[in-house]
Amino acid sequence: MSAPAFTLTAAPAPLLFAGFMTDDTQALAIGLRQRDPDLLDRLIEQYQQRLYRYLLFLTGNPPLAEDLFQETWIRVLERGSQYNGKSKFDSWLFAIARNLVIDASRRKKISSLEDLGDPETNTPYDPPDERANSVLQMLVSRENEQSVQLSLLKIPAYYREVLLLRFSEELGLEEISVVMATPISTVKSRLYRGLAALKTAMTGGAA
Protein backbone atom coordinates (compact mmCIF):
# COMPACT_ATOMS: atom_id res chain seq x y z
CA MET A 1 0.00 0.00 0.00
CA SER A 2 1.38 3.40 -0.85
CA ALA A 3 1.93 5.89 1.94
CA PRO A 4 -1.10 8.15 2.35
CA ALA A 5 -0.68 11.83 1.82
CA PHE A 6 -0.94 12.67 5.48
CA THR A 7 1.29 14.73 7.66
CA LEU A 8 0.98 14.43 11.40
CA THR A 9 -0.52 17.48 12.98
CA ALA A 10 1.84 18.34 15.76
CA ALA A 11 0.49 20.31 18.69
CA PRO A 12 1.01 23.95 17.87
CA ALA A 13 3.93 25.48 19.63
CA PRO A 14 2.69 28.21 21.92
CA LEU A 15 2.98 31.36 19.89
CA LEU A 16 4.34 34.33 21.73
CA PHE A 17 2.77 37.65 21.04
CA ALA A 18 4.74 39.04 18.13
CA GLY A 19 7.08 41.73 19.35
CA PHE A 20 6.51 40.97 23.03
CA MET A 21 9.04 38.32 23.97
CA THR A 22 10.55 38.14 27.45
CA ASP A 23 12.24 41.54 27.47
CA ASP A 24 9.32 43.10 25.74
CA THR A 25 6.81 41.72 28.22
CA GLN A 26 8.77 43.67 30.84
CA ALA A 27 8.45 46.78 28.70
CA LEU A 28 4.78 46.00 28.29
CA ALA A 29 4.38 45.67 32.07
CA ILE A 30 6.03 49.07 32.57
CA GLY A 31 3.80 50.65 29.94
CA LEU A 32 0.70 49.19 31.55
CA ARG A 33 1.79 50.36 34.98
CA GLN A 34 2.19 53.87 33.56
CA ARG A 35 -1.20 53.57 31.81
CA ASP A 36 0.40 54.55 28.53
CA PRO A 37 -2.58 55.38 26.27
CA ASP A 38 -0.67 54.81 23.02
CA LEU A 39 0.37 51.35 24.15
CA LEU A 40 -3.22 50.53 25.07
CA ASP A 41 -4.41 51.76 21.66
CA ARG A 42 -1.94 49.43 19.97
CA LEU A 43 -2.92 46.47 22.12
CA ILE A 44 -6.63 47.03 21.46
CA GLU A 45 -5.95 47.07 17.72
CA GLN A 46 -3.73 44.02 17.88
CA TYR A 47 -6.00 41.87 20.02
CA GLN A 48 -9.41 42.95 18.76
CA GLN A 49 -10.01 39.89 16.58
CA ARG A 50 -8.81 37.32 19.09
CA LEU A 51 -10.49 38.82 22.14
CA TYR A 52 -13.78 39.52 20.41
CA ARG A 53 -13.89 36.02 18.91
CA TYR A 54 -13.25 34.48 22.34
CA LEU A 55 -15.96 36.58 23.98
CA LEU A 56 -18.42 36.05 21.15
CA PHE A 57 -18.14 32.28 21.14
CA LEU A 58 -18.23 32.16 24.91
CA THR A 59 -21.32 34.30 25.30
CA GLY A 60 -23.12 33.60 22.00
CA ASN A 61 -24.38 37.16 22.31
CA PRO A 62 -22.78 39.90 20.13
CA PRO A 63 -23.94 42.97 22.13
CA LEU A 64 -22.76 41.37 25.37
CA ALA A 65 -19.46 40.37 23.73
CA GLU A 66 -18.95 44.02 22.71
CA ASP A 67 -19.68 45.26 26.24
CA LEU A 68 -17.31 42.73 27.73
CA PHE A 69 -14.66 43.57 25.15
CA GLN A 70 -14.71 47.22 26.25
CA GLU A 71 -14.90 46.31 29.92
CA THR A 72 -11.89 44.01 29.53
CA TRP A 73 -9.74 46.88 28.27
CA ILE A 74 -10.96 49.19 31.02
CA ARG A 75 -9.82 46.52 33.49
CA VAL A 76 -6.48 46.27 31.70
CA LEU A 77 -6.09 50.04 32.15
CA GLU A 78 -7.12 50.02 35.80
CA ARG A 79 -5.25 46.88 36.81
CA GLY A 80 -2.25 47.21 34.53
CA SER A 81 0.01 47.44 37.56
CA GLN A 82 -0.92 43.83 38.41
CA TYR A 83 0.68 42.52 35.21
CA ASN A 84 4.25 41.66 36.17
CA GLY A 85 5.59 40.78 32.72
CA LYS A 86 6.62 37.28 33.85
CA SER A 87 3.72 35.56 32.10
CA LYS A 88 2.39 36.06 28.62
CA PHE A 89 0.13 39.04 28.13
CA ASP A 90 -2.40 36.88 26.22
CA SER A 91 -3.03 34.64 29.21
CA TRP A 92 -3.50 37.61 31.51
CA LEU A 93 -5.85 39.32 29.04
CA PHE A 94 -7.98 36.22 28.49
CA ALA A 95 -8.15 35.55 32.22
CA ILE A 96 -9.53 39.07 32.76
CA ALA A 97 -12.06 38.56 29.96
CA ARG A 98 -13.08 35.17 31.34
CA ASN A 99 -13.68 36.57 34.82
CA LEU A 100 -15.86 39.30 33.33
CA VAL A 101 -17.87 36.69 31.41
CA ILE A 102 -18.41 34.75 34.62
CA ASP A 103 -19.46 37.93 36.46
CA ALA A 104 -21.86 38.78 33.63
CA SER A 105 -23.35 35.30 33.68
CA ARG A 106 -23.97 35.59 37.41
CA ARG A 107 -25.60 39.00 37.04
CA LYS A 108 -27.70 38.28 33.99
CA LYS A 109 -28.16 34.51 34.26
CA ILE A 110 -27.01 33.78 30.72
CA SER A 111 -27.95 30.15 30.17
CA SER A 112 -25.11 29.37 27.78
CA LEU A 113 -22.52 30.46 30.33
CA GLU A 114 -23.73 28.60 33.36
CA ASP A 115 -21.78 25.57 32.32
CA LEU A 116 -18.33 27.17 32.23
CA GLY A 117 -17.52 25.47 35.50
CA ASP A 118 -16.60 21.88 36.09
CA PRO A 119 -18.75 19.59 33.94
CA GLU A 120 -18.45 16.81 36.51
CA THR A 121 -20.08 18.87 39.24
CA ASN A 122 -22.39 21.14 37.30
CA THR A 123 -25.84 20.81 35.90
CA PRO A 124 -26.23 19.41 32.37
CA TYR A 125 -25.51 21.60 29.36
CA ASP A 126 -28.13 24.11 28.44
CA PRO A 127 -27.61 25.28 24.83
CA PRO A 128 -27.54 28.99 23.97
CA ASP A 129 -30.90 30.36 23.03
CA GLU A 130 -31.96 30.30 19.38
CA ARG A 131 -32.06 34.06 18.96
CA ALA A 132 -28.50 34.56 20.18
CA ASN A 133 -27.35 31.81 17.85
CA SER A 134 -29.00 33.30 14.81
CA VAL A 135 -27.36 36.68 15.45
CA LEU A 136 -24.06 34.93 15.94
CA GLN A 137 -24.46 33.05 12.69
CA MET A 138 -24.80 36.35 10.87
CA LEU A 139 -21.43 37.41 12.22
CA VAL A 140 -19.45 34.34 11.31
CA SER A 141 -18.10 33.91 7.82
CA ARG A 142 -20.70 32.78 5.28
CA GLU A 143 -18.33 30.48 3.44
CA ASN A 144 -17.90 28.07 6.33
CA GLU A 145 -21.34 28.57 7.75
CA GLN A 146 -22.16 24.89 7.84
CA SER A 147 -18.93 23.79 9.41
CA VAL A 148 -17.02 24.50 12.55
CA GLN A 149 -18.73 27.67 13.77
CA LEU A 150 -22.14 26.12 13.97
CA SER A 151 -20.79 22.90 15.35
CA LEU A 152 -18.96 24.84 18.06
CA LEU A 153 -22.28 26.20 19.22
CA LYS A 154 -23.64 22.70 19.59
CA ILE A 155 -21.06 21.60 22.11
CA PRO A 156 -20.95 22.58 25.79
CA ALA A 157 -19.30 25.92 26.65
CA TYR A 158 -16.57 24.33 28.78
CA TYR A 159 -15.41 22.38 25.72
CA ARG A 160 -15.93 25.29 23.34
CA GLU A 161 -13.80 27.56 25.47
CA VAL A 162 -10.87 25.22 25.83
CA LEU A 163 -10.87 24.33 22.11
CA LEU A 164 -10.85 28.00 21.13
CA LEU A 165 -8.04 28.84 23.54
CA ARG A 166 -5.93 25.93 22.34
CA PHE A 167 -6.49 25.86 18.60
CA SER A 168 -7.77 29.32 17.65
CA GLU A 169 -5.75 31.38 20.12
CA GLU A 170 -2.90 28.87 20.13
CA LEU A 171 -2.25 29.12 23.85
CA GLY A 172 -0.17 26.41 25.50
CA LEU A 173 -1.69 23.97 27.99
CA GLU A 174 -0.08 25.77 30.92
CA GLU A 175 -1.35 29.13 29.72
CA ILE A 176 -4.86 27.77 29.36
CA SER A 177 -4.69 26.42 32.88
CA VAL A 178 -3.72 29.93 34.05
CA VAL A 179 -6.57 31.54 32.11
CA MET A 180 -9.12 29.06 33.42
CA ALA A 181 -7.61 28.71 36.89
CA THR A 182 -7.85 24.94 36.36
CA PRO A 183 -5.27 22.13 36.67
CA ILE A 184 -3.53 21.11 33.44
CA SER A 185 -4.99 17.60 33.75
CA THR A 186 -8.49 19.09 33.57
CA VAL A 187 -7.51 21.20 30.58
CA LYS A 188 -6.23 18.10 28.77
CA SER A 189 -9.28 16.00 29.52
CA ARG A 190 -11.58 18.78 28.32
CA LEU A 191 -9.52 19.11 25.14
CA TYR A 192 -9.79 15.39 24.36
CA ARG A 193 -13.50 15.26 25.10
CA GLY A 194 -14.09 18.57 23.33
CA LEU A 195 -12.34 17.40 20.17
CA ALA A 196 -14.39 14.21 20.15
CA ALA A 197 -17.59 16.19 20.77
CA LEU A 198 -16.76 18.66 18.01
CA LYS A 199 -15.98 15.89 15.52
CA THR A 200 -19.29 14.26 16.35
CA ALA A 201 -21.11 17.58 16.01
CA MET A 202 -19.43 18.30 12.68
CA THR A 203 -20.49 14.97 11.28
CA GLY A 204 -24.07 15.66 12.24
CA GLY A 205 -24.36 13.78 15.53
CA ALA A 206 -25.31 15.21 18.89
CA ALA A 207 -22.49 16.39 21.14
Add this chain to the structure above:
Amino acid sequence: MNDNLHARAQRLLAESAVEGLRPADETWLRDHLAECPGCVQEASATRNVLHALRTVPVNVPRDLAARTQLRVRLRAQEVSTAPNGSFWLWAVTAASWLLGVFSAPLVWRGFAWLGSNFGVPKLAIEMGFVLWWTVPPLLAAAIILHQKALTAEWRNKN
Protein backbone atom coordinates in the same frame (compact mmCIF):
# COMPACT_ATOMS: atom_id res chain seq x y z
CA MET B 1 -5.90 -5.67 11.83
CA ASN B 2 -6.33 -5.76 15.60
CA ASP B 3 -8.95 -3.35 17.00
CA ASN B 4 -6.51 -2.33 19.73
CA LEU B 5 -4.17 -0.99 17.07
CA HIS B 6 -6.90 1.25 15.63
CA ALA B 7 -7.85 2.43 19.11
CA ARG B 8 -4.21 3.24 19.82
CA ALA B 9 -3.91 5.09 16.51
CA GLN B 10 -6.98 7.18 17.29
CA ARG B 11 -5.72 7.94 20.79
CA LEU B 12 -2.37 9.05 19.36
CA LEU B 13 -4.08 11.20 16.74
CA ALA B 14 -5.88 13.08 19.50
CA GLU B 15 -2.68 13.25 21.54
CA SER B 16 -0.75 14.69 18.61
CA ALA B 17 -3.26 17.51 18.42
CA VAL B 18 -3.46 18.23 22.14
CA GLU B 19 -0.02 17.54 23.59
CA GLY B 20 2.22 16.44 20.73
CA LEU B 21 3.76 12.96 20.40
CA ARG B 22 6.97 11.30 21.54
CA PRO B 23 9.17 10.35 18.55
CA ALA B 24 8.54 6.60 19.06
CA ASP B 25 4.76 7.10 19.05
CA GLU B 26 5.01 9.37 16.06
CA THR B 27 6.93 6.74 14.09
CA TRP B 28 4.47 4.02 15.11
CA LEU B 29 1.51 6.17 14.05
CA ARG B 30 3.10 7.04 10.74
CA ASP B 31 3.69 3.36 10.01
CA HIS B 32 0.16 2.45 11.03
CA LEU B 33 -1.34 5.16 8.84
CA ALA B 34 0.63 3.86 5.89
CA GLU B 35 -1.30 0.62 6.13
CA CYS B 36 -4.71 1.59 7.44
CA PRO B 37 -7.15 3.59 5.25
CA GLY B 38 -9.74 3.73 8.07
CA CYS B 39 -7.35 5.50 10.41
CA VAL B 40 -6.19 7.78 7.59
CA GLN B 41 -9.81 8.85 7.25
CA GLU B 42 -9.96 9.49 11.00
CA ALA B 43 -6.70 11.46 10.80
CA SER B 44 -8.07 13.49 7.96
CA ALA B 45 -11.23 14.28 9.94
CA THR B 46 -9.12 15.40 12.92
CA ARG B 47 -6.96 17.53 10.66
CA ASN B 48 -10.05 19.16 9.13
CA VAL B 49 -11.48 19.96 12.56
CA LEU B 50 -8.19 21.50 13.68
CA HIS B 51 -7.81 23.48 10.48
CA ALA B 52 -11.36 24.79 10.83
CA LEU B 53 -10.72 25.74 14.47
CA ARG B 54 -7.52 27.58 13.59
CA THR B 55 -9.28 29.61 10.96
CA VAL B 56 -12.57 30.43 12.70
CA PRO B 57 -13.31 33.82 11.16
CA VAL B 58 -15.38 36.36 13.02
CA ASN B 59 -16.29 39.80 11.79
CA VAL B 60 -15.37 42.29 14.47
CA PRO B 61 -17.77 45.26 14.45
CA ARG B 62 -15.98 47.92 12.42
CA ASP B 63 -15.84 50.65 15.06
CA LEU B 64 -15.44 48.45 18.13
CA ALA B 65 -11.70 49.08 18.49
CA ALA B 66 -12.13 52.85 17.98
CA ARG B 67 -14.98 53.02 20.52
CA THR B 68 -12.96 51.03 23.00
CA GLN B 69 -9.88 53.18 22.51
CA LEU B 70 -11.95 56.30 23.13
CA ARG B 71 -13.54 54.84 26.25
CA VAL B 72 -10.19 53.69 27.60
CA ARG B 73 -8.64 57.11 26.99
CA LEU B 74 -11.55 58.84 28.76
CA ARG B 75 -11.23 56.46 31.68
CA ALA B 76 -7.45 57.05 31.76
CA GLN B 77 -8.10 60.80 31.99
CA GLU B 78 -10.58 60.30 34.80
CA VAL B 79 -8.13 58.14 36.70
CA SER B 80 -5.25 60.58 36.25
CA THR B 81 -7.22 63.75 37.07
CA ALA B 82 -9.31 62.36 39.92
CA PRO B 83 -8.05 63.56 43.29
CA ASN B 84 -6.41 60.73 45.15
CA GLY B 85 -9.01 60.55 47.91
CA SER B 86 -7.62 57.51 49.61
CA PHE B 87 -4.16 59.07 49.91
CA TRP B 88 -5.55 61.96 51.94
CA LEU B 89 -7.76 59.66 53.93
CA TRP B 90 -4.78 57.53 54.90
CA ALA B 91 -2.72 60.65 55.64
CA VAL B 92 -5.38 62.01 57.97
CA THR B 93 -5.77 58.62 59.64
CA ALA B 94 -2.01 58.33 60.19
CA ALA B 95 -1.84 61.88 61.57
CA SER B 96 -4.73 61.23 63.93
CA TRP B 97 -3.09 58.01 65.11
CA LEU B 98 0.22 59.79 65.81
CA LEU B 99 -1.62 62.56 67.60
CA GLY B 100 -3.46 59.93 69.61
CA VAL B 101 -0.22 58.23 70.66
CA PHE B 102 1.46 61.43 71.78
CA SER B 103 -1.60 62.92 73.43
CA ALA B 104 -2.56 59.69 75.23
CA PRO B 105 -1.08 60.73 78.63
CA LEU B 106 -2.86 64.09 78.47
CA VAL B 107 -6.15 62.49 77.40
CA TRP B 108 -5.85 59.93 80.20
CA ARG B 109 -5.30 62.73 82.70
CA GLY B 110 -8.27 64.61 81.23
CA PHE B 111 -10.53 61.59 81.67
CA ALA B 112 -9.20 61.08 85.19
CA TRP B 113 -9.93 64.73 86.03
CA LEU B 114 -13.48 64.40 84.68
CA GLY B 115 -13.96 61.25 86.72
CA SER B 116 -12.72 62.78 89.98
CA ASN B 117 -14.64 66.05 89.60
CA PHE B 118 -17.94 64.75 88.22
CA GLY B 119 -18.05 61.31 89.78
CA VAL B 120 -18.06 59.43 86.43
CA PRO B 121 -17.71 55.64 87.02
CA LYS B 122 -14.29 54.15 86.25
CA LEU B 123 -15.79 51.77 83.61
CA ALA B 124 -17.29 54.72 81.68
CA ILE B 125 -13.94 56.52 81.75
CA GLU B 126 -12.12 53.46 80.41
CA MET B 127 -14.75 52.97 77.71
CA GLY B 128 -14.39 56.62 76.71
CA PHE B 129 -10.64 56.21 76.47
CA VAL B 130 -11.02 53.13 74.24
CA LEU B 131 -13.53 54.93 72.00
CA TRP B 132 -11.16 57.90 71.72
CA TRP B 133 -8.69 55.48 70.07
CA THR B 134 -11.01 53.31 68.00
CA VAL B 135 -13.54 55.74 66.54
CA PRO B 136 -11.18 57.50 64.03
CA PRO B 137 -9.94 54.32 62.27
CA LEU B 138 -13.45 52.83 62.25
CA LEU B 139 -14.76 56.02 60.68
CA ALA B 140 -11.98 55.97 58.08
CA ALA B 141 -12.74 52.32 57.23
CA ALA B 142 -16.44 53.13 56.85
CA ILE B 143 -15.64 56.03 54.49
CA ILE B 144 -13.33 53.83 52.36
CA LEU B 145 -15.96 51.08 52.08
CA HIS B 146 -18.63 53.63 51.19
CA GLN B 147 -16.36 55.14 48.51
CA LYS B 148 -15.70 51.69 47.02
CA ALA B 149 -19.40 50.87 46.95
CA LEU B 150 -20.16 54.18 45.18
CA THR B 151 -17.41 53.56 42.61
CA ALA B 152 -18.68 50.04 41.90
CA GLU B 153 -22.24 51.33 41.52
CA TRP B 154 -21.07 54.06 39.13
CA ARG B 155 -19.18 51.49 37.03
CA ASN B 156 -22.18 49.18 36.83
CA LYS B 157 -24.35 52.06 35.65
CA ASN B 158 -21.83 53.07 32.98
